[in-house]
Amino acid sequence: MTAAGAHDPAPEVAKTPEAIRAALLPEERAQFDESCRWAVGHAAAEQSLAPVHEVLDQWHLIARVTRHDPAAHRRMLERIAETIRTGEVSGRVRTWDEIQAGRGAGRMPERR
Incomplete structure (x- = not known):
């Protein structure tokens, strides 16, 4: 990576479960899947999508960092x-x- 590349913003990754999962390292995908299952379960119990949004926000950041420099x-x-x-x-x-x-x-x- 060039010095200029080190300062480039992280590449865009769509904030969808499919895009986020595709951008992750293979060894992180099972943890992502588990987080999503947890979020959906809590969303149903709480009758709120907030847990889903929180999990997607967290993993979206990880996906962007990963895509920038795996x-x-x-x-x-x-x-x-x-x-x-x-x-x-x-x-x-x-x-x-x-x-x-x-x-x-x-x-x-x-x-x-």
Whole structure:
């Protein structure tokens, strides 16, 4: 990936279950399916589509990030799995300021 590519916005993915599922890594699709089943069950029980919208919003973001850089997303999932397995964070952990500096952005805004 080029430096310019790292700053491109995540590609569009339609906010439909089919499009979201297609954009996910194969190893995430079962979890997506489970989340959708949970949301539909809760939507019926609550007589509200809010759980469905919440699940689709969450997975839509993951799908866009995945479509933007599937290899980076897979590495992130592998690091998470290793951290859960070992209880230790592998590799170098960077602060928000370090990440932003690498992107040419300024410091994180101060909280009020």
